Amino acid sequence: MDKIVYSKDRKNLTDKILSISVMFPITILSIQYLILNYFNILGSNNGSIVQQISKSIVGLLFLVTLPKMLKRNWILFLFTYVTAIGLFLFNYIFFNQNTEILQMLIFQFYFMSLPCFIYSYSIDDTEILLSVMNKVSIIVFIVGVVISILVFTNRITIDSYSMSLSYYMLLPIIVFLNSFLKNMRLLTFTQIIISLIIILSLGSRGPLICIGFFIVSYLINNRVKLNYKSILIYPILLSLVIIIFIKFDDILSYTYRMFLQLGIRSRTLQMLMEKGLYLSGRETLYSTILDQIKQNPLLGIGIGGDRLYVGSYVHNIFLELLSHFGIIFGSIIIVFLFYLCYRMIKLKSKNDSNFMLMWISMGIIPLLVSGSYLIEFNFWIFLGLALKALKKDKNLKIKDIK
Template identity: 25%
Template sequence: MLMKKLKNLDIDYLALTVCLLIAFNPIKNVLILSVRKVIQLPLHIDVIILYSLACFTIFKALLAIKQMKKDILILLVLLLCILLATLIITGKQNNAFLLDIYIQTLFSFVVGYTFCRNIDNYHLLKIYLECTAIVLIITQIFSIFILKENILMDKTYSQEQAYILLPAVIISLNSLFDKITLVHLVNFFVGIWLIFMMGTRGPLACMLFFTLVRVLLKTMQAKRKYVIIGSVMIVTYGVYTYFTKLMEIALIISENLHLSTRSIIQILNGSFFMDSTRNVLKVFSIKLIQERPLFGWGMGNDRLKLASMFHYDDAIGWYPHNFFLEILVQFGVIIGFCFIVYIAYVIFVNVFSKQIGYDEKNVFLIFLAIGFFPLLFSGSYMTWTLFWAFLGFGVSGILYEKEHRDATIY
């Protein structure tokens, strides 16, 4: 069905670039590993070819942008000013570390926000995303079971691998809410199973939040609300009744395949939502807010402060692991609260406004789940490209809604 749709469509390089934000790295890694299982090419030609194709796609996408939106340039200048101010205030001692983080942040913003902000064919993008979801799952299955890649690298879990799988699960689940098809049904359940096998909790929580939002919207739009509510109750009761048995079966399968059993064991013993390290990070983050409540510590400087509180010299990875705390630590209570309120406004309008089209709303919900929800549990918005993509789609929705609301008024 998807292939039939694609055959009748011209290539949209903007939509293709958005899909690359989600799938380029995992697909690239599998292709390179596959080639190197057969032959070792000189000068890393395989890597050069793949990056050249990605650069070509990005270049074509830039050419497809008819007119650069003003808000992109305004936000870019504002971001540069904030980063420069933090760099000056922090001092020369940590300049190298901060510059590295800032370069990643600027790249994530330019790539994520710019291309998503300029998308105009949301229906085509949805088709591209559905294809991407299927390709992602196929490549990961190929990597784990055919190439026998050590995904966990002798660890008890792989957070990175689980978040690679999350977009595929969310996109297929979103498609299933529209129409139940065998392809996306299989893709969804295989994706969920693989995430369980990776041993992380965040992606599962993101999927749960997405499901709740979609069920809420479906219930609000449906004429026979009691049918949806009843169906949800029946499914919930069935899962609840056989949940322990299902988890035990999953545990046996995981052990036999030498995959992570961390999430399953945590669910069975009731410690799924417990994380002592994250709790300490939150306590220290609140202390930093209390020390500088008005203007905060600046972008990236929170990592240096948290690392020193844990007595670590390397500040990589030492951020609050919670979007709201990270914003408040960096910008203080006043500016941070304003930013959080704006994000809440963006989400509310894009989710509940009747002015926004169905495809536009669907795409926003997907990126809400893969670009924003993960930041409630892990990661940093600064270098999370999908967050800037989420914001790009969100701002487009806000401006579209405002334009059509004003047109209705006048």
């Protein structure tokens, strides 16, 4: 009996170590963002040093915990890196115009993205990961609040908006929403409102899409349980939604004026008040890459090729995949991602399904309007967790049949 308990404790400890490793990058990045802006060294030599130190700390943690991961999934580790190296070599040979871009991607892809994928797949108990996510969310939330206070009191300045800050705040607000929709606690609701204010005042629009997706998909995926809390709170929330829908323009205008009085010119609110859809120049990026896809339908323009033609990533995962791998292989990958998301929603365990909805909201939805699948570690965490969830779900169904 003691051996069984000891074995379980060791397994839980390994899951906790792997979970901390997976969630550590966002913790470091948010703190790094605070340091860079507080000391006003973003873009300077000192800023580059801070960024290199941050990357080194994350890489060191992955390296220290590597033996734990290898004991569980050394075959996956070997297969993943051999495949990735082969893919990059193929692109070096056949798309040599992308050589410089590929070299720039190597560190982020091989030492951040791929470890996030393998380490997240190696986690057996997602409840332990969720517990770590809750703690990390509190840290990132506090960092976000501190940054906001410093901005509001003119201690630090940022550009007209900060995409980085808003996406850092996406983790805590999704975690808080997941908790609130289950337990309906006032403290959690307050944390959600504060996070939302930070995103609206200082951030970009992208996270709002992710938040909306999570709320709608969660409510659809879960039947409302009637208890004293839901009977009291849901009608209030429904009334608020109706009021917001009817008075949306007035609420936006009032909120925008309120931020102006605080010295904050919210770019997000400005764009929401504009009539029609404003893509912030993305339509030009999309048009350029679509032309390249049409000209190179079979093999595309290679990994990172979009950077060569538009100066950065294309801000849409579908166009990025089609341009990198061509229409045939790109479409296969896109269909697989749709299938993976669908299966995550249909998992046998409702808790697992809700958990994966969080990661769809953080790992897939943001890539529809921003970021690049190559360097966004939330995307690779989602992939690892999703493939592991498929395996777990299949085992549950086999047990039910037996």
